[in-house]
Amino acid sequence: MEPVPVHVLLEGPSDVAALEAVLATRAPAVPRTAYRLVDMGGVTNTATHLRAAGPAPVLGLCDERETWVVVGALRRRGLVVEGEQDLGRLGFFVCRADLEEELIRALGVPECMELLGRLGLGGRFATFSGQPAWAGRPVEVRLHRFMGVASGRKVRLAGAMASALPPERVPPPIARLVDRLAGRPP
Known part of the structure; x- marks a missing residue:
């Protein structure tokens, strides 16, 4: 049986483009079949995409001002989330303003x-x-x-x-997401 790919929830197509580029340089050994980059069409669709992922593992990026949307969606999925400080532990990494x-x-x-x-x-x-x-x-x-x-x-x-970007200058939220996807310790 094929392993279930990790669903990586991303706000839009620019996030997908950036992650594809970083994965190519920072985690080239991670097979493309190990993950699925999901353009959610906006952060407000997080809950919908969490449901669609079913039992698959899920990671993601979000913007600082929209963490409340992700926190709420994760809670509705049944996860214990006290607040924004728990997002990294759950595989969601926060961009200061936004990815750009x-x-x-x-x-x-x-x-x-x-x-x-x-x-x-x-x-x-x-x-x-x-x-x-x-x-x-x-x-x-x-x-x-x-x-x-x-x-x-x-x-x-x-x-x-x-x-x-050289691998050592990848922004921290993106680097942490890629490291988690690659199975590297935090």
């Missing part, structure tokens, strides 16, 4: 700018940054917003940023 912010911080502004140039997006970012609503804001804030202003850009950039 974690990637920008880990990669750093100079490398993000270099990446935009390599992807042919440097000019578009400069135009975006020159708009009155964004001029003068911190570069990290502009990068974060720029990722989401065009269809498909967030997925493309999340995957590219994650691919550009």
Whole structure:
């Protein structure tokens, strides 16, 4: 009988793209059949995807401001969850603001700018940054917003940023998720 793959619950397609990239570099020995990356279509669908996973083991990522959704969904699954502090023990890892912010911080502004140039997006970012609503804001804030202003850009950039990170600079929540999936001790 085939082992049941671990369901990795992720908020959206950009999270899936980033995890695929990190798994390729940080856990290449983990067979693709050992896990299933699930694009939940939003964190509010966590309970639905926990039910759909049935008895399969489940891991996941969530954003700091949405931990209450995951806590509630895990409680409805019958798990004892006192609060956000229990999420890591249960295999759910929390991004400070969100996954994109974690990637920008880990990669750093100079490398993000270099990446935009390599992807042919440097000019578009400069135009975006020159708009009155964004001029003068911190570069990290502009990068974060720029990722989401065009269809498909967030997925493309999340995957590219994650691919550009050396394994030792992978953001902690993503690293802990990948380590758990790979069976490495915390």
